[in-house]
Amino acid sequence: MINERILCAGFGGQGVMSIGQLLAYAGMLEDKHVTWLPSYGPEMRGGTAYCSVVVSDKPVGSPIVTGNATCVIVMNLPSLLKFEASVKPGGLLLINSSLIDKPVDRQDIEVYGILANELAVKCGIPRAANMVMLGAYLALAGPVRIESIALAFKKVFGAKAERLLDPNIQALHLGAEAVTGLRQQSIAA
Amino acid sequence: MPKSLMKGNEALALAAIKGGCSHFFGYPITPQNEIPEFLARELPKAGGVFLQAESELAAINMVYGAAATGGRAMTSSSSPGIALMQEGMSSLAAAELPSVIVNVQRGGPGIGTIQPSQADYYQMTRGGGNGDYRILSFAPATVQEGAEMMMAAFDLADFYRTPVFIVSDGMLGQMMEPVEFPERPLRTLPEKSWAAVGHGGSRKPNTIKTLVLDPGLLEQKNLRLQEKFTRIAATESRFENYRTDEAELVLCAYGSTARIVKNSIDLLAEEGIKAGLIRPQTLWPFPSSAFQQLPPTCRTILTVEMSCGQMVDDVRLAVNGRLPVAFYGRSGGIIPVPEEIVAHIKVLLGRV
Numbered sequence: 001m002i003n004e005r006i007l008c009a010g011f012g013g014q015g016v017m018s019i020g021q022l023l024a025y026a027g028m029l030e031d032k033h034v035t036w037l038p039s040y041g042p043e044m045r046g047g048t049a050y051c052s053v054v055v056s057d058k059p060v061g062s063p064i065v066t067g068n069a070t071c072v073i074v075m076n077l078p079s080l081l082k083f084e085a086s087v088k089p090g091g092l093l094l095i096n097s098s099l100i101d102k103p104v105d106r107q108d109i110e111v112y113g114i115l116a117n118e119l120a121v122k123c124g125i126p127r128a129a130n131m132v133m134l135g136a137y138l139a140l141a142g143p144v145r146i147e148s149i150a151l152a153f154k155k156v157f158g159a160k161a162e163r164l165l166d167p168n169i170q171a172l173h174l175g176a177e178a179v180t181g182l183r184q185q186s187i188a189a
Numbered sequence: 190m191p192k193s194l195m196k197g198n199e200a201l202a203l204a205a206i207k208g209g210c211s212h213f214f215g216y217p218i219t220p221q222n223e224i225p226e227f228l229a230r231e232l233p234k235a236g237g238v239f240l241q242a243e244s245e246l247a248a249i250n251m252v253y254g255a256a257a258t259g260g261r262a263m264t265s266s267s268s269p270g271i272a273l274m275q276e277g278m279s280s281l282a283a284a285e286l287p288s289v290i291v292n293v294q295r296g297g298p299g300i301g302t303i304q305p306s307q308a309d310y311y312q313m314t315r316g317g318g319n320g321d322y323r324i325l326s327f328a329p330a331t332v333q334e335g336a337e338m339m340m341a342a343f344d345l346a347d348f349y350r351t352p353v354f355i356v357s358d359g360m361l362g363q364m365m366e367p368v369e370f371p372e373r374p375l376r377t378l379p380e381k382s383w384a385a386v387g388h389g390g391s392r393k394p395n396t397i398k399t400l401v402l403d404p405g406l407l408e409q410k411n412l413r414l415q416e417k418f419t420r421i422a423a424t425e426s427r428f429e430n431y432r433t434d435e436a437e438l439v440l441c442a443y444g445s446t447a448r449i450v451k452n453s454i455d456l457l458a459e460e461g462i463k464a465g466l467i468r469p470q471t472l473w474p475f476p477s478s479a480f481q482q483l484p485p486t487c488r489t490i491l492t493v494e495m496s497c498g499q500m501v502d503d504v505r506l507a508v509n510g511r512l513p514v515a516f517y518g519r520s521g522g523i524i525p526v527p528e529e530i531v532a533h534i535k536v537l538l539g540r541v
Binding site: 024025028033034035036037040041042059060061062063064066067068155 | 192194219220303304359360363364365366367448449450451452455524526527528
């Protein structure tokens with residue numbers, strides 16, 4: 001049974017809203033029940049932006065992900081400080097370690113640091129750090145397939161973004177590879 | 190047509206076009222701005238008129254004008270903006286002008302906040318406008334349901350010659366969900382022989398006004414309006430039951446809050462506590478009949494709202510003293526989480 005509750009957070013421009021939408025759209029394409037809810041309200045320039053995404057086999061009640069996130073993706077330090085506590089015990093915390101070097105205090109969750117900015121540069125689009133993080137999440141929790149994300153990409157960003165599809169998909173794969181190695185290590189340990 | 194992933198606000202806007210909206214007048218306010226944004230772009234393409242008014246007062250009176258000529262006019266706003274439009278709504282109801290008004294509720298009173306709320310229940314069911322009037326008021330809980338209610342709204346408005354409210358909130362408006370737009374069933378609608386349009390002198394001019402100085406005539410008009418409201422109340426009230434069979438506690442919640450309450454009910458079921466939900470889909474007419482069919486197991490009713498307690502009045506009227514009716518609410522733009530409602534219910538039932 002799938003009941004993923006994901007919170008994506010970062011500063012404005014890091015694409016946290018976009019990866020949330022891609023995830024929700026891909027879930028819809030796979031006939032799952034999905035919701036996407038942005039944070040909105042007064043926020044200073046450079047402040048945190050975040051969205052809640054639910055992907056489930058059952059109709060979604062509350063679309064708000066607060067203290068019960070199965071996964072939290074944080075792209076910058078203020079987001080980590082704000083949402084570390086939101087991961088439910090046993091849940092995932094994915095950290096963009098390119099920008100965050102603070103150690104995580106919690107012992108009851110799975111934590112992965114991903115050098116998202118560097119990996120995005122490798123794909124030729126530095127702005128795709130968000131896609132690296134999404135790829136990492138898909139590899140670990142996998143509520144939707146990468147192919148569905150590719151279909152969703154065209155829907156969410158429109159035809160003119162199609163030339164950016166391949167490097168973005170590459171970013172997903174790099175994110176996935178970055179964490180599958182780490183997970184095997186943690187299981188072996 | 191395949192499903193799209195859309196914000197509640199955008200889905201309402203597209204549904205308005207599909208429901209036959211011909212004129213939109215409005216003034217910007219958060220959290221409903223995606224509605225005029227979408228319609229500014231798309232309504233003219235569909236042959237309609239989009240006009241940003243200079244104020245809410247202007248917008249609602251433009252709706253009056255367009256509807257008076259037989260147009261299918263709408264506006265949308267949010268709580269304080271709706272407050273400004275109340276005089277116009279009384280006039281629309283008095284003049285029996287078909288129209289659709291969307292309220293994407295935010296926290297109040299006053300200017301309040303831009304965060305979600307349900308504190309406009311009184312405003313949407315009692316009205317701040319003067320006089321004896323009622324307005325058919327729909328309360329969707331999902332983006333899909335909002336689209337369906339909106340697509341039907343213009344037909345209902347024409348059928349009854351009445352304004353129709355769509356009562357949303359900041360959460361439903363901003364969230365994205367899959368939505369599809371099925372073909373609208375064709376409904377036979379009365380001719381708008383009353384419309385104030387050019388006729389080349391072929392008949393007496395139609396006038397649409399609400400001033401009736403003769404007390405006898407005004408009382409007759411009121412009785413005729415009341416007869417219509419009774420007809421609407423008898424035909425249009427709607428509700429959904431969720432897990433009410435054998436429930437010892439029946440909750441009542443609408444819109445966004447109803448979604449959250451469903452989560453709470455599922456959590457309680459995991460602990461062996463049987464709770465159910467009556468979800469009004471129309472706020473006026475309030476689905477009182479739902480409370481005539483409570484399961485014999487039910488000991489208590491709990492109304493949950495994002496307000497300090499408004500719909501609970503109608504629940505108490507419907508229950509009429511047969512069972513205790515409790516209330517739980519959050520306000521100020523705070524959305525309750527399922528777990529806090531569960532905790533409150535356990536205290537209420539003495540199961541802590």
